[in-house]
Amino acid sequence: MNRIFAFLQQRPYAFALLLCIVLLALNIIVSPSFANPTRWPAILGTFAPFALVGFASTPSVLSGGMDISVGPLTTFISVIFIAVLMPAGLGSWYFSVPILLILATIVGMINGILVAVVRLHPVVATVGMLFILIGLSQTIAPNPVQAADRWSAGLARTLGFIPGALLTIGAAALIWFLLRRTAFVSNLLATGDSDQSAFGSGVNVTAVRILAYGLGGLFAGIGGIALAALLQSSESALATTYALLGLAAVVLGGTSLLGGRGSMLGTLFGAFAIYLIQQLLTAGGVQSNLIQFAYGIVLVVGVLVSATLLSARQRGKVQ
Amino acid sequence: MEKRGQPLLQMAKIEKNFGATRALVEANIELFPGDVHTLLGENGSGKSTLVKILGGVHQPDSGKILLDGADLTLRSPRGASHYGIETVFQEVLTASHQSVLQNIWLGSDGIFRRRFKTATQRQQATEVLERLLGDAQLDVPAAELSLSARQAVSIARSLVRRPRVLILDEATAALDVQTRDRLFNEIRRLTAQGSAVLFISHRMDEVAEISDRVTVLRSGQTISTVTRETMTISGLIQDMTGSKVSPEESFKPPREPGKVVLQARDIQLAEQATKINVDIRAGEIIGLCGLEGHGQDLFIRRLSGFAGGPGSVSRLEVEQNNSATPVGRRNAAGLGVAYLPRERRGESLFEQMSIQENFVLPTMRQDKIGPFLSRKRMAARFREYIQSLSIKLGSPDDSITTLSGGNQQKVLLARWLATEPSVLLLNDPTRGVDISTKLEIYRTLQDLALQGTAIVVLSSEVDEIVQLTDRALVFRDKTVFAELAGKDLHQQSIVTAYFGQEMEVQYE
Known part of the structure; x- marks a missing residue:
């Protein structure tokens, strides 16, 4: 038992992992069908947008900043996909996917330039971008538009034998995994940890920051495709729902808002915990407005628990 | 070679x-x-x-x-x-x-x-x-x-x-x-x-x-x-x-230090650093100096109560049977200990406020009539200091940012002088201040010392320490390396101590 505790203390995402296990068990108790493998593709399909918004928020936080606009960017991309590209005849995957991902990356990099070059405060830059994206989404598709091309539906259910959501989450995870094998993630963590040290040692801090926000944009783009796959219609009104969930997943996953410390795996657990809360409360027949209340409680309590009970190592170091 | x-x-x-x-x-x-x-x-x-x-x-x-x-x-x-x-x-x-x-x-x-x-x-x-x-x-x-x-x-x-x-x-x-x-x-x-x-x-x-x-x-x-x-x-x-500037024009009129008003005991600025004991007397000007980061900054903040740590700082009050009260952040002002921080921006100035508002903050209570503040009284009090410190300003209601660095510093000095402190602690008061304003500030401080105020000045300028202070504590490795006074207080002796050398050679 002590060994398990020690293991958990060394993992910043320990609380999110424990929470996931507990919530998963509760979900199975409340609705036993949750454990039925035939439901898993659909479950993953509804989870994918959460996970990807969380992924999208992670690189900027690791770099010592913050991107609040990734949620609306996800909705914006799904709106562009369904309400612009499909009617224009560009809905097939080989046209739409590259266009959407490039667009999303550019939006992210604009945030990065505003922060790293123009030197706006990250909250100012990305809240500005948040409103711009919400406004654009609602202008482009004031009312929900149904998807004309249906190929993407498989991404939220199954493609052949595999759950389609594994492709979207998996694509983002693979990109991160590959980046970890390059010098980029080390440079990113060092920049977030101490930008002075990184700059003084010859890291191109400006480029690293811009790329971090760009990478967040790319993940948000994948999230937008996953969202369109799930809904099969453009729901610009969703923008506000996702706006802060990503950040909540990051924080719950044990990533430090000060930058330089955290992991994508933690964000995945954080996002899954949030998703499971939602599922549990919905299955238990709780009103939807109370779900947000529950998010808030879990987030605050979760961060407190991680910072006190589970971080003996950190405290020992200070003394 | x-x-x-x-x-x-x-x-x-x-x-x-x-x-x-x-x-x-x-x-x-x-x-x-x-x-x-x-x-x-x-x-x-x-x-x-x-x-x-x-x-x-x-x-x-x-x-x-x-x-x-x-x-x-x-x-x-x-x-x-x-x-x-x-x-x-x-x-x-x-x-x-x-x-x-x-x-x-x-x-x-x-x-x-x-x-x-x-x-x-x-x-x-x-x-x-x-x-x-x-x-x-x-x-x-x-x-x-x-x-x-x-x-x-x-x-x-x-x-x-x-x-x-x-x-x-x-x-x-x-x-x-x-x-x-x-x-x-x-x-x-x-x-x-x-x-x-x-x-x-x-x-x-x-x-x-x-x-x-x-x-x-x-x-x-x-x-x-x-x-x-x-x-x-x-x-x-x-x-x-610089070899030419030797024991130069001094601003120090002869004066007799009075009773001890502030007592520092066993102050330790870092683990294993030697403890510091200093008595600060009414009517003397003490200089704190050293190369950046050797503890002088922390020491003056300890004196002010703004920083805590091992050791004690007590205010001795003659009027009250020499009762010793420990100085802390909350009671420093009440005990007549005024501290002017190093950074004007951030630590001292309210940049969104007017010149007069910046002046009046700690002493506003004096302008109360019933529950209301009398702007007339405020202005009258400030006028005195505008004159005595010759602060150059357009109108007291202008923004503080319209003033030069030197005049801003005078306003801040006025702010603390208005509290009529017994001990005045100044952290690098003439940094970024032009030479004529500097001299005016020196004169003001000398007058205050003559009237019995104890003054502690931290300065990064050796000249300032020599011209202004009665004795200087040179900090090195988080403790007082040398105390220099009288004839021993000159540029060469200070800089020699900065670099950790004893004064061996006599300079002519």
Whole structure:
């Protein structure tokens, strides 16, 4: 038992992992069908947008900043996909996917330039971008538009034998995994940890920051495709729902808002915990407005628990 | 000294201004292959600016940098590194959550591309760290190392890149003695291979031990360059202070210190630092000085109650049977202890407020009529200080930002004088203040001392300490290294103490 505790203390995402296990068990108790493998593709399909918004928020936080606009960017991309590209005849995957991902990356990099070059405060830059994206989404598709091309539906259910959501989450995870094998993630963590040290040692801090926000944009783009796959219609009104969930997943996953410390795996657990809360409360027949209340409680309590009970190592170091 | 060939690196007529501050006026330095070249100077002499220009952090306004005789433009530390110029900066720079190995190779990769295999990295890092620290723990986070070991890691970061020019800006300050000795061996290895080292240290013993040449910088100008054979410590100190300015015009009228009003007992500014005991008397002006970061700043904040720590600061009140009350952040003002912080912006000024509002804040209570404030009374009180301190302003209702730095400082001084303090603590009060305003502030302080106020002034300017104070406490290594008063209080004695030397030679 002590060994398990020690293991958990060394993992910043320990609380999110424990929470996931507990919530998963509760979900199975409340609705036993949750454990039925035939439901898993659909479950993953509804989870994918959460996970990807969380992924999208992670690189900027690791770099010592913050991107609040990734949620609306996800909705914006799904709106562009369904309400612009499909009617224009560009809905097939080989046209739409590259266009959407490039667009999303550019939006992210604009945030990065505003922060790293123009030197706006990250909250100012990305809240500005948040409103711009919400406004654009609602202008482009004031009312929900149904998807004309249906190929993407498989991404939220199954493609052949595999759950389609594994492709979207998996694509983002693979990109991160590959980046970890390059010098980029080390440079990113060092920049977030101490930008002075990184700059003084010859890291191109400006480029690293811009790329971090760009990478967040790319993940948000994948999230937008996953969202369109799930809904099969453009729901610009969703923008506000996702706006802060990503950040909540990051924080719950044990990533430090000060930058330089955290992991994508933690964000995945954080996002899954949030998703499971939602599922549990919905299955238990709780009103939807109370779900947000529950998010808030879990987030605050979760961060407190991680910072006190589970971080003996950190405290020992200070003394 | 054998005949020298071409210098490896030259910095010629370097000039650099930060706003109105002239950091470097005309700095020249030549580094020869195989030399350890020391840069010496007091606070504000321009050492750090010169180093940061060579390290690529700042760009000079004019002047040339030549490497092997060819013009060089350095835009960033990365750019400097490209030419083999590596800097270990004064602040210990490590990314605390990253491992030692990652810290050592930080910045050597491209944004994506890894330049070295992990095995190569480990092997070279192990080699260098073993030579510097005696052992190499590569996988622990930097935060878990001692300060000295972290500094060694940031030195190792420069060494693994095999620099042609290595800049050590106060890099030995955080090192323990053994590590420093090992560093000196590394320096000798490096110079034996034809590299040059630019060395900055505030320890004269280190300078004497390692330097082949020494260049002295004063007020942003290169004053002299001497070789190992011709240098003497007294000569260097004279060059640093400027030899002509000797016991000069004094602002000190004769006065008798009164009773002890503030008593500091067993103040310890760092672990294992010697404890400090000081009695501060009514009517005397005490100076606090030292090279940056030797504890004087923390000491004055301890006196003010703004910082806590081991030891006690008590206010003794004659009127009340010499009762001793400990001074803390909350009761300092009530006990008649006023503190003027160092940073006007951020620590003192309310930039959104008017001049008068800035003045009136701690003493607003005096203007109360019933529950309301009388603006008339406020203005009347402020007018007195406008006159007595000759504050130059348009209207008291103008924004505080419309004033010059010197006049802002006078307003802040007025703010605390209005509380009629018995003890006035001033943290570098004339920083960024023009010379005539400076003299006016000196006069005001002298008058206050004559009226019985105890004044403690921290100053980074040696001249100020000499001209203004009755006795000076020189800080070194987080404790009082020397106390100078009367005839012993002059520029040379202060600077000698800065660098940890006893005053042996008598200067004429």
